[in-house]
Amino acid sequence: MNWVSSLCALYDANAERAGKAEMWKGKSLVLFPVGYDTMEAQIEIHIDQEGNYLGARILEKEEAETLVPYPESRTSGIKALPLFDSLAYVAGDLSEAVTFYFPDAKNEKERQRKLVRLKESFPLYLADLKVWCESPFSHPKVKAIYRYVAKQTVAGDLIGSQVLGADENGIVSDKVKIQKASLDKAFVRFRVFMNDELLPEDILGDPNNAYDSAVWLDRTVQSSFIDYYLSTFQTTDLCYLTGEHMPRAKTHPLKIRGKWDTKAKLISANDDANFTYRGRFNTKDKETGYNEALSIGYVTSQKAHNALKWIIRRQGFSRDGVCIVAWENALRDLPDFYASAADILSRVTEEAGNEAEFEFEEESLPEEDEGDVPETNYASAAKFNAALDGYASKLSGISKMVVLALDSATPGRLAMTYYKELEASRYLKNLRLWHDSCAWKHEYIQDKKLKVYEGMVSLREIALAVYGTEQGEDNNSQLKLAKNSDNKAPLLVAVFERLRPCIIDGGAIPRDMVRAAVLKASNPLAYKAKFHYNKVLHIACSMVKRLYWEKLQRKESEGVILGMELDKTNRDRSYLYGRMLAVAERVERATYEKGETRITNAERYMQAFSRSPFRTWNVIWKNLQPYLAKLNPASREYYKNLLSGEITGLFKYKDRVSNEALDGKYLIGYDCQRTDLKRWPKEQSAPVGAILSPEETDEDYDDGEGEEPR
Known part of the structure; x- marks a missing residue:
């Protein structure tokens, strides 16, 4: 079926709704x-x-x-x-x-x-x-x-x-x-x-x-x-889109994406002056010349356009120049491919009678607390997969999914940039694959509280993380994308265009986008709010994980499944260096007074560290000594053993001394080690943040301070 046939079929299947005002998500909706x-x-x-x-x-x-x-x-x-x-x-x-x-x-x-x-x-x-x-x-x-x-x-x-x-x-x-x-x-x-x-x-x-x-x-x-x-209508003509004879359309509807869309048309060929070459015509008559190259039936045009308007207003995404709509042929509720795992889970929760909604536009950021790991309302990958299983159980054997994208280069012309029909079961399978292969722990804010879910974020959040910048002051800061003179965000459109095949068709993630995400996550100094940096870091980890998962599917030597939990047996050079950076950051931050948010040396040197790890680590290690000296002996011993024993011992010597730039796996090691260290006080005997008591002195504990772990 072509897009017109799909839309006409959608209209016919819902013809009893035509002209009837219905309430949909608190707003009036009319086909x-x-x-x-x-x-x-x-x-x-x-x-x-x-x-x-x-x-x-x-x-x-x-x-x-x-x-x-x-x-x-x-x-x-x-x-x-x-x-x-x-x-x-x-x-x-x-x-x-x-x-x-x-x-x-x-x-x-x-x-x-x-x-x-x-x-x-x-x-x-x-x-x-x-x-x-x-x-x-x-x-x-x-x-x-x-x-x-x-x-x-x-x-x-x-x-x-x-x-x-x-x-x-x-x-x-x-x-x-x-x-x-x-x-x-x-x-x-x-x-x-x-x-x-x-x-x-x-x-x-x-x-x-x-x-x-x-x-x-x-x-x-x-x-x-x-x-x-x-x-x-005095005459009928052949409708090239349906093959039926009917009154022909001279003009076609406007306001397709919304009532604000007053100029852009999907179909337009009724200009009679200064138009480009459209073939050889018998006449240029205003009343008949417009249909010599192509004749479209009036009813066909009305049904297709009105169905498109209705489904966009009902369940479409339209923002910053992006207009995406996806629907199942029987209008069964299916998750949106561009949504986050948390948003998909929230819709299941709403259907079950819980009115709680997930919000991703943070109005105020939470208090910065490095040790605060949300425990409530934790949405695991198992919950997400169960939600998709619930959607799949409602499908029939002939269930089809239609995905359609619109964009306008000029105010008067609207283009269909993407159209695809596929089995709804395949759509859900590829959606599950996307979230599974990118699964990481992501944070969002609800009721001014930090909450966590496993899976992948929305396409809009990916665009903000990879191409956005932090704007605003203090708790009012937000990640925003640059907009052009038409108030569109071209980079948001690009993310939707380039990642859509990854989700719907199981295509490869763009490597340049992964590199851009890694570079963003390697520059924590660009973010004043820790929440924003953590979001960028976790999205970068998701994209790196997907990249190496794809390599494994292609049976490349670098292919690997990267887990969300710390892998203490991983001997990859980048992964290990990432772990070392996380330990250095934790040691310094453990000596801070409560509420102190000063940047650590590990964060300050992170960009240089990703480009030249061996040389930069020597600088970080030298700056770390005063902070190690402030810790109590047990904590100091733990961290030094972690660096010089557990982590450094996993290196191959040539990997350790190489100054070759790190790949994206260093972010995986960095984030996993950070998370593991946050849980340490609950699992170990010595408190992480313990500082020397007044009666203790450095002479009471000699541990060879100043020696770099090898």
């Missing part, structure tokens, strides 16, 4: 009927079924979104919408009741031209509405609206109800705005109160909202318009 779109209304007019004015009110922003018949995209010129429209079209007495200055007009000639357009708008709107009312597809509520607007008293009624107020000079003019909209562009919707005698069960049992005064929610009005509008 647009064919020929419909939404507009932000500023004014609501109430009339009865005879077309008599009852009242009006100004709408608040949160209730302004209105489902309206919108058969063709309105660009320039005078073109009325079939039912609801702005005051310039709906109010026939607007130019007489209101004084128009047109403050944006450059001169009097332009002002007069705008005034002529204003006067020509209403007759066009009324004529189109009359044709609908006189057609076999008319509707009582539409007729009521026609009878009311035909009286040409809309502006006068609104002035009488004080919806249109006077300015400081007592004149009703276009200088007065309605909810920030200029007066002639204020959008109007109607409520029609029918005189039907109804019982409560009649209203509650009506799935089509036929008894609702809100005309925009009445599905019988929607069906009336669809039947009427399709009857206005």
Whole structure:
């Protein structure tokens, strides 16, 4: 199937939802009927079924979104919408009741031209509405609206109800705005109160909202318009996307990614001047020339675009230029490939009735406490795999997954940058493989508390860690990406584009991205908040682990499975040097006063250490002596034995003295050793942070201080 067929199938499978407002995650969601779109209304007019004015009110922003018949995209010129429209079209007495200055007009000639357009708008709107009312597809509520607007008293009624107020000079003019909209562009919707005698069960049992005064929610009005509008097409043509004969589409819907997306189109070929070569045409006629190269059916276009809008608003990710949406053909709930393991687990928790949510946009950072390892709400890899097993148990044998990505290079053009269909079971298998092969312990903040989960972070967090910078001061600092003039983050788009095949198709992780992550994690001085550095470090460890896992799958000599726990038998040079760096950092930090956050020598020299470990270690070791001297004898002996005995003893001599740069495994050794040392007080007899008591002196304990462990 192609993407249009997939979207049309999605629309048809959910056709009973079309035009029905549903609540989804606290927001109203509507699958647009064919020929419909939404507009932000500023004014609501109430009339009865005879077309008599009852009242009006100004709408608040949160209730302004209105489902309206919108058969063709309105660009320039005078073109009325079939039912609801702005005051310039709906109010026939607007130019007489209101004084128009047109403050944006450059001169009097332009002002007069705008005034002529204003006067020509209403007759066009009324004529189109009359044709609908006189057609076999008319509707009582539409007729009521026609009878009311035909009286040409809309502006006068609104002035009488004080919806249109006077300015400081007592004149009703276009200088007065309605909810920030200029007066002639204020959008109007109607409520029609029918005189039907109804019982409560009649209203509650009506799935089509036929008894609702809100005309925009009445599905019988929607069906009336669809039947009427399709009857206005004079000819049919072959739809190249479905192979069926149907009325052809001249223009295609806008606002695909959101109501803010007012210009970008997926399909556009109706320009008649200065266009690029599109083949040899028989004619350049505006009405027929656009379909000589390709003909797309109107219903096909509407279904595909409306289904795409609906699924993006329902479960899509749209941020900083990235627009991704994935769905299962029966709309079974499946985890998002771009989400973190914690987010996937949180959705399972919500389904089970727990309303706790995971948050990754930290508002305030936790207190810095190097020894604080979160014990509560620890989400293990086993829990994550159990969650995926739960998703898999709900799938059928024909369950398919569709993944689609959109992007726009210019405001007027939208491109589909990725489309893939695959079996839902394979999708879950590859998702599990991604999180298993990248599994590391990652931290997040919830209710101002530090919590931990195993797995992989979201793609957005990877982008922030690899390409972001820390911005802000103290506890308000955040990791942010650079944005361009269009307020997009190109590096976020690049991360989504490049890592998507790794997750969905099981492809190789980009090595340059892994190198960039290692370089970021090797520079702790770039981060003021320890939380941010730890996040960058752990993400780098995840990516390094994935890289060496892939090498193992390809049976390369360097391939290895790197565990999250400290491996005391690992003789890899980089891994061992990472362990040594972690011990040096721990020794110095153990001598700090409570609350002291001064940078350690190990952190200060970390970048140089990763490039030239043997030479830099001599500097770190020499600077470490005063801190070793402050420890009590038992702690001092433990650390020196750890360095000179356990770790150094695992080195091959040529690896130990080599000044070759370390690879990413040194971060794995560094983080694993740090974690192991944090647990040491609970598992060993001597306290890690013990400092010499007042009665102890260096003479009481001679351990050959100053000698570098070999």
